[in-house]
Amino acid sequence: MKTCRICNELKPADAYRGTRSACRECESARRREWYAAQAVKPHQRPEMKAYYRQWYAANSESVKARAVEWTKANPDKRNAICKENMRRQREKLTDAYVRRMLAQSIGLRSAHIPQPMVAAQRELLKLKRYIRENSV
Amino acid sequence: MKTASELRAELASVFAKLKAGEIKHNEAAELANLAGKMIASAKVQVEYYALRKESPDIAFLKDDEQGRANTPSHHQGHA
Numbered sequence: 216m217k218t219c220r221i222c223n224e225l226k227p228a229d230a231y232r233g234t235r236s237a238c239r240e241c242e243s244a245r246r247r248e249w250y251a252a253q254a255v256k257p258h259q260r261p262e263m264k265a266y267y268r269q270w271y272a273a274n275s276e277s278v279k280a281r282a283v284e285w286t287k288a289n290p291d292k293r294n295a296i297c298k299e300n301m302r303r304q305r306e307k308l309t310d311a312y313v314r315r316m317l318a319q320s321i322g323l324r325s326a327h328i329p330q331p332m333v334a335a336q337r338e339l340l341k342l343k344r345y346i347r348e349n350s351v
Numbered sequence: 352m353k354t355a356s357e358l359r360a361e362l363a364s365v366f367a368k369l370k371a372g373e374i375k376h377n378e379a380a381e382l383a384n385l386a387g388k389m390i391a392s393a394k395v396q397v398e399y400y401a402l403r404k405e406s407p408d409i410a411f412l413k414d415d416e417q418g419r420a421n422t423p424s425h426h427q428g429h430a
């Protein structure tokens with residue numbers, strides 16, 4: 216019999232892994248907690264997000280300037296990236312793609328398109344695609 | 352079918368039926384055509400409110416909580 220250093224309960228030796236001082240139950244619980252904590256990556260934590268937002272607000276001009284510079288220096292790479300992004304969005308029918316499609320047809324901004332309309336349009340596109348691909 | 356969410360659900364069910372072979376392609380195409388007309392009419396309403404710089408108040412698009420949350424409350428900013 217041994218006392219677990221975490222739950223302070225007296226437990227038989229087989230409740231422990233080897234010569235560990237914490238019982239299996241407590242170790243499992245601790246591991247579960249640790250894994251759950253790892254699910255949120257450091258850069259996804261609220262304090263880091265706030266830091267990035269603050270950093271970007273302070274450095275947005277230089278970031279944008281660098282991006283423009285890179286685009287001018289690498290037009291082919293830029294085109295390839297844009298094409299690939301568009302292809303992926305079209306294939307997956309992402310919110311951004313459907314929203315942009317609806318907005319462009321009436322000359323509005325994407326932000327003006329309500330979400331239920333996007334969802335309905337996506338379903339319609341899926342159906343139309345299926346019909347086009349499978350009709351004889 | 353009075354809302355966009357109901358329309359979406361209906362389209363999803365048509366899609367499922369079409370895949371299962373319960374309805375024919377031309378029948379599904381007709382339904383898709385009709386759904387396109389409904390969405391187009393909603394688009395005209397959205398455009399009307401946007402041109403008036405007003406928050407859209409469209410019953411057809413108002414049933415979805417998430418949709419309401421994502422819909423911009425005004426037309427000044429661009430996310």
